Amino acid sequence: MIATPILNQGRSLLMRRTVPNDAPLLFEKAYSNREFMRLFRLNDQPSTEAEVYQQLLERQNVVPDDDLYLELLVIHRKYGPIGIAGLADYVPFHQRAEWLLGLFDERHRSSGYGLEAGLMLLDLAFNRYKLHKLTSMVYGYNYIAQKGTAGGGFKLIGIDPEHIFNSATKTFVDVYRYSLTEDEFRRNKRLAPLSKRLLSRDITQKSIPEIEESQSSYAQSGSITMQAEPLVPK
Numbered sequence: 001m002i003a004t005p006i007l008n009q010g011r012s013l014l015m016r017r018t019v020p021n022d023a024p025l026l027f028e029k030a031y032s033n034r035e036f037m038r039l040f041r042l043n044d045q046p047s048t049e050a051e052v053y054q055q056l057l058e059r060q061n062v063v064p065d066d067d068l069y070l071e072l073l074v075i076h077r078k079y080g081p082i083g084i085a086g087l088a089d090y091v092p093f094h095q096r097a098e099w100l101l102g103l104f105d106e107r108h109r110s111s112g113y114g115l116e117a118g119l120m121l122l123d124l125a126f127n128r129y130k131l132h133k134l135t136s137m138v139y140g141y142n143y144i145a146q147k148g149t150a151g152g153g154f155k156l157i158g159i160d161p162e163h164i165f166n167s168a169t170k171t172f173v174d175v176y177r178y179s180l181t182e183d184e185f186r187r188n189k190r191l192a193p194l195s196k197r198l199l200s201r202d203i204t205q206k207s208i209p210e211i212e213e214s215q216s217s218y219a220q221s222g223s224i225t226m227q228a229e230p231l232v233p234k
Contacts, residue, residue: 007072007128008120010199013113014075015085015120020060022073023053025081029104034168039142040084040102043167068092074103074117082108085121087129095132097125099154099180109144116198118152119191123203126185133181139164140174153188154178 008015018026027049030036037045046052059069068090074083083103090097101118103109125131136154138145150156157179162172185191186204195203 008124010116010120011197012077013082013116013120014077015072015117015124016075018056018071018073018084020053020056022081023049023056026056026084027052029081030084030102033104036102036104038166038168039139039145040100042139042164042173068097072121074101074113076108076113079108082113083117085117087121087125087131087134095130097131097134099125099134099136112198114148115151115194118148119195119199119203122152122180122185122191123195123199126182127203127206131182133179136178136180138176138178140176146176149178151190152180153185153191154180155184 086100
C-alpha cells in the first residue's frame with residue numbers, strides 16, 4: 001500500500017489527498033450529513049458509501065483534462081480528520097481555480113482551525129501550484145463562510161440572486177461570488193502575520209525553496225503532490 005504524501009501542514013493541521021479508503025469517513029461525516037452539505041456543496045450527495053468509493057477510485061485513474069479537481073482531507077494532529085478542502089474547476093490556460101473548504105463539526109468551525117486550513121490552502125494554490133487567481137462561491141445564508149472568505153483576503157465581486165436550486169428545500173439560493181488574485185494575496189498585510197503564527201512562515205512571500213525544489217508548478221506539470229501524483233477531474 002502506497003502512503004499518501006502530506007501536501008501541507010501547520011501548527012495543528014495536516015492536509016493530504018482524499019483516497020478510496022476515505023470513503024466510509026467521507027460518507028459519514030460529509031456526504032450523508034445534510035447540514036454539512038448545505039454549507040459546503042448543495043445537491044452533490046452520493047447516496048451510498050460505495051458510490052463515494054467509486055468516485056474516489058475513478059479520480060485516481062482518469063487522465064487529467066481541462067476540468068480538474070483536487071480534494072484534500074484536513075487532519076488535526078490530535079482529533080484526526082476534521083474536514084475537507086479543495087481546488088475545483090482548475091483552468092490551466094487562465095491559471096485559476098475555485099477555493100473550497102468545510103469542517104465537519106460545528107465545534108471545530110469556531111476554534112480557529114478553519115483559518116489555519118484556509119491559509120494552508122492559499123499557500124498550496126499560490127506558492128506550490130502557481131495559480132494566478134482563486135474564486136469562491138458562498139451561499140447567501142452561510143454568514144460564517146462569507147465572513148471567513150472576506151477575512152482571507154477575498155473580495156466580494158457580485159451576488160447572483162436565486163442562483164442555485166436547493167433540492168432538499170425546493171427553494172432557490174443566492175450565491176455570493178468572491179475572488180482573490182495573486183497580487184492581492186502577496187500584498188495582504190493581514191495574512192503575513194497570521195501565517196507566521198499558524199504555519200511558521202509568511203505565505204505571502206514568493207520564494208519558498210523547500211517547496212519550489214520538490215514541486216513543479218500546477219499548470220506546467222499537472223502534479224499535485226510531493227510524489228508527483230496526477231491531477232484528477234472533478
